[in-house]
Amino acid sequence: MSRVSEGPIARLLKHGYLWLMLALVYLPFYVMLIISFKDNKQFYNHPWVPTFPLHWENWAEAWDTVGVFIANSVFLAVTATLVTLLVAVPAAYVFGRYRVPFGGIFWAGLIILMLMPGVANLIPLFNLMRRLSLLNSLMGLAVVTAAGGQVFCLFVLRNFVEDMPKEFFECARIDGASHLQQVIHVVIPQCGGIISALAIMNFVGAWNSFILPLIVIRDPEKLPLAVGLFRLQGAYVKQWGPLMAAYFISAIPLVILFAFTMRLFIRGISEGAIKG
Amino acid sequence: MPRERIRFAQVRRHWSLYALMVPTLVLVAMFMYLPAISGVYHSFYRWDGDELATYVGMRNYRQAFGDPELGWAFVRVGILFGASLFKMVPSIVTAVVIHRITRDRLRYFYRLLFVVPMVIPWMVGLLIWKFFYNPVVGLLNRFLSTTGILDILAAMNTWAVKANVVESVIFQVGRNPAWLGDSDLALAAYIFWGFPWIGVIGVLIYLSGLEKIPHSVYECADLDGVGWFGKFLYIELPLIATQVRINLVLLIIGVLKGYGLVLVLLGETGGPGGAVMVPGLYMYYNAFVKREAGYACAIGILVFFVILALTYVNNKLVRVER
Numbered sequence: 001m002s003r004v005s006e007g008p009i010a011r012l013l014k015h016g017y018l019w020l021m022l023a024l025v026y027l028p029f030y031v032m033l034i035i036s037f038k039d040n041k042q043f044y045n046h047p048w049v050p051t052f053p054l055h056w057e058n059w060a061e062a063w064d065t066v067g068v069f070i071a072n073s074v075f076l077a078v079t080a081t082l083v084t085l086l087v088a089v090p091a092a093y094v095f096g097r098y099r100v101p102f103g104g105i106f107w108a109g110l111i112i113l114m115l116m117p118g119v120a121n122l123i124p125l126f127n128l129m130r131r132l133s134l135l136n137s138l139m140g141l142a143v144v145t146a147a148g149g150q151v152f153c154l155f156v157l158r159n160f161v162e163d164m165p166k167e168f169f170e171c172a173r174i175d176g177a178s179h180l181q182q183v184i185h186v187v188i189p190q191c192g193g194i195i196s197a198l199a200i201m202n203f204v205g206a207w208n209s210f211i212l213p214l215i216v217i218r219d220p221e222k223l224p225l226a227v228g229l230f231r232l233q234g235a236y237v238k239q240w241g242p243l244m245a246a247y248f249i250s251a252i253p254l255v256i257l258f259a260f261t262m263r264l265f266i267r268g269i270s271e272g273a274i275k276g
Numbered sequence: 277m278p279r280e281r282i283r284f285a286q287v288r289r290h291w292s293l294y295a296l297m298v299p300t301l302v303l304v305a306m307f308m309y310l311p312a313i314s315g316v317y318h319s320f321y322r323w324d325g326d327e328l329a330t331y332v333g334m335r336n337y338r339q340a341f342g343d344p345e346l347g348w349a350f351v352r353v354g355i356l357f358g359a360s361l362f363k364m365v366p367s368i369v370t371a372v373v374i375h376r377i378t379r380d381r382l383r384y385f386y387r388l389l390f391v392v393p394m395v396i397p398w399m400v401g402l403l404i405w406k407f408f409y410n411p412v413v414g415l416l417n418r419f420l421s422t423t424g425i426l427d428i429l430a431a432m433n434t435w436a437v438k439a440n441v442v443e444s445v446i447f448q449v450g451r452n453p454a455w456l457g458d459s460d461l462a463l464a465a466y467i468f469w470g471f472p473w474i475g476v477i478g479v480l481i482y483l484s485g486l487e488k489i490p491h492s493v494y495e496c497a498d499l500d501g502v503g504w505f506g507k508f509l510y511i512e513l514p515l516i517a518t519q520v521r522i523n524l525v526l527l528i529i530g531v532l533k534g535y536g537l538v539l540v541l542l543g544e545t546g547g548p549g550g551a552v553m554v555p556g557l558y559m560y561y562n563a564f565v566k567r568e569a570g571y572a573c574a575i576g577i578l579v580f581f582v583i584l585a586l587t588y589v590n591n592k593l594v595r596v597e598r
Contacts, residue, residue, distance in 0.1 A: 010504065014373050018386055021370055024472045025393050028404045031415065047418055087303060090296035099281045100293055106301060113308055121311035123325055123563045123572055124318065128311055147307035150300050162279065179292045208398035210536050215564065226399035230540060233403050240413070247400045254395040266391065269477060270484035 036062075036245035043240050055241055062245035068221055069228030070253060076138050076145070076213075076224050077206035083146035084202050085195060088153040093183045095154065096161025097169065113151045126215055136218045145209060149202050156198060160191045197268020200261055207254065225250055315573045325569030336574035346575065349555045350582070353531055356467065356554070360527050363473040368520070370474055371482035372512055387483065394476050402540045405469050409455040409541075417452045426453075456542055462551035466541060478523055485516040521590075528586050532579055535560060555579050 035043055037054040045051075094100065095107055125144070126135075134140025168190065172182045188195065210226040217223055223231065229250060233243065258265065282290050319336055321329040340346055370390065377383040396404075408416045420426040429447040436442045446460050447453055455465040489511060497507050513520075535556035538546055544561055546553030553561075555575060563572035 014376060017373055018370070018377075021366070021472055021474060022389055025390070025474060028396065028401065029393070032400075032404065044413065047413075047415055087299040091300035094293050094297050097279055098290075098293055099279045100290070101282070101284050101287060103297075106297065109309075110300075110304060113304065121308065121315045121576070122560070123569045123576075124311035124314035125307065127325070128307070128314070143303070144307050147303040150304050154300065179290075179296060183296065204394070210399060210540070211560075225397060229397070229399045229403060233406070240407075247404065250397050250400055251395045254397070258392070258395055262388070262391065266387070266480060269480045270487075 032244045032248045035240055036242075036248055038241050040240060058239075058241040059245045059249070061239075061242040062249055065232065065242070066225070066228065066246045066249055069223055069225045070250060072138060072222060072228075073207055073225035074253060076142055076209075077203045079139065079142035080145040080149070080206040081199050081202040083143060084149040084153060085199060087146065088150055088157060088198075089187060089191075089195065090180070090183050091150075092154050092157035092161050093179070093187050096158040096164075110151050110154060114155070122211070122215075125212075129216060135216055136222065138217070138222060138224070141213060141216055141224075142206070144212065145206050149205065153198050153202070156194065157191065160194050161187060164190055193264065194268055196261065196264045200257065200265050200268070203257065204254070315576055318570050319573040319577050321570045322568075323570035323573070324567050325563060329570070332570070336571045337578075339571060340574050340578055345550065345553065346555065346558055348550075349553050349558050352463070352552065353554055355463070357528060357531050359467045360531055361524075363467075363470075364478070364520070364523065364527070366472050367475050367478040368482060368516070371479045371486060371516070372508060374479070375483060375486040375512070387480075390474065390479055391476055399540070401470070402537065406456070406541055409465055411452045411454040411457065414455075416455065421452070457548055459547070459549040459551045462542060462547040466538065466547075466552045469537070469541065481519045481523070482516045485519045486512060489515055525587060525590055528590065529583055532556070532583050532586075555582075 034050050035047070036058055037056070038046075038051055038058075039055050042051040042055075095103065129135050129140060129144065132140070134144070164187075168186050169182055172186050177185060208226060209224070210230070213224045213227045214230070217227060220228075220231070229246065232246065282293065287294075318329065320331060320333060322332045322335075323329040374383055374386050374390075377386060408414050411417060417426070420429070426447065427449060430449045433442075433445060433447040437445060444460050446458065453461060455461050493511055494507070497511060502510065531554075533556055535554050538552050538554055538557050539560070541547075542552055544557070544565055546557050546561070556579065559572045559575040559579070562568045562575065
């Protein structure tokens with residue numbers, strides 16, 4: 001389908017612009033990849049081009065350091081995402097389908113949190129977690145992250161539940177389905193797409209979370225990826241090769257995630273945007 | 277779809293509806309409301325962040341309003357916000373250019389290529405840039421000195437000093453500029469961070485807005501002889517105006533709240549001489565470095581009100597007509 005009629009020069013300009021942008025966007029990948037195979041001498045002498053011999057041992061060394069961080073982050077992100085959605089989906093069903101007494105007040109109380117900056121409550125949150133002995137615990141961090149993810153998920157999901165045809169629910173009810181069963185057998189299958197998209201967004205959010213883990217997690221062997229890498233660059237500045245290999249390795253879990261869910265993710269964002 | 281109404285009398289039969297809401301409400305009350313209320317409460321106290329707290333009334337707030345460093349932090353946010361407006365442009369342009377690619381498969385391919393970099397963890401992206409900026413081994417200085425741009429900058433600097441335009445000598449021949457370690461450069465380096473500033477999610481959202489433009493609109497424009505820029509101005513920009521506005525709000529909030537970036541790039545003091553100290557970081561610094569948690573809470577509350585006011589103004593001023 002032709003959107004804009006154009007000459008060859010315009011076409012060249014468009015593609016040229018996109019390739020230039022892509023080159024700049026992918027520059028960090030290139031840099032990480034080639035430096036990860038160098039020792040420091042090769043790096044100082046030829047930073048821009050590949051050099052031989054390739055130092056594969058950098059990658060082994062990097063894996064020994066970041067493997068733990070990655071495992072921690074996978075645990076944190078999976079747990080946080082599961083808790084977020086397990087809690088948010090049923091609530092979205094109620095808010096999207098019924099007007100219960102006090103429901104309006106609860107909803108307003110949730111939505112107003114959209115405006116609240118995380119900064120104002122950081123210190124009391126830290127204190128609260130200490131009182132509950134959730135400091136230094138990835139599980140506690142996951143629960144707090146899930147609490148933070150509630151508002152956005154509810155906001156998106158509620159719209160989807162509201163737009164679902166009423167007949168689905170009526171049929172289920174005639175068959176004697178309870179509210180919980182309607183959530184499981186009607187809402188989850190029908191809103192599968194947006195739920196997966198939200199799952200990915202929450203996963204990526206937890207994967208990248210930094211400030212809260214920074215102040216909450218103490219033990220080096222419990223550090224999630226972001227904090228672990230942050231500490232690492234302070235500690236071993238001398239060895240650029242292994243450091244870059246570590247950066248590259250830490251992108252792999254998301255590569256795997258996106259390899260399977262790219263379509264869902266793109267569609268989720270597009271649909272969410274149209275609704276929002 | 278109108279929602280079904282449950283009356284008070286029916287609540288007993290539909291108690292399970294509340295049961296489904298309770299987990300969310302408990303989580304939110306416990307980990308968002310409780311800390312927020314405690315934050316407001318402690319902003320009236322002199323507090324070490326632990327057990328010791330003495331009531332001081334409005335003193336924290338008076339201190340905040342008289343604190344020049346906090347004032348500068350807010351001014352800096354203004355500068356950063358202006359820069360962010362400018363930094364939105366590449367995402368918009370990229371989305372429009374991808375949208376104008378005529379072949380469907382090629383368009384999908386480009387979109388995919390722009391999404392893939394999302395796999396880089398946020399922290400890695402930051403640390404790579406920190407590495408680029410490294411004065412000794414960083415690739416930016418390597419690039420600038422190999423291409424001779426550094427010499428040109430030094431010459432311009434010398435000339436500017438002679439002409440009394442600027443006072444400080446930032447670039448000198450034979451010396452590597454410390455991008456993040458020089459109080460004159462840190463703010464500029466921080467703004468330049470992430471070049472070419474293409475936000476994947478932003479591009480995707482704009483694209484989904486653009487996809488809704490019917491083909492016939494373009495044909496009409498062609499008949500009327502509207503050029504490529506006219507099409508952008510009259511067809512494409514109005515359609516993504518809503519998304520731009522949403523991004524704008526997110527940007528304001530992000531700039532005001534976001535200090536993780538500064539913390540990683542420049543440390544908890546906000547760089548040399550506090551060159552990039554922003555309100556969020558100032559709060560963090562007061563709480564976890566100076567141990568004045570009460571004052572930090574007061575700063576947090578002030579930031580909250582500023583965000584609230586800006587969101588309100590934004591909603592009033594930037595109304596988008598459909």
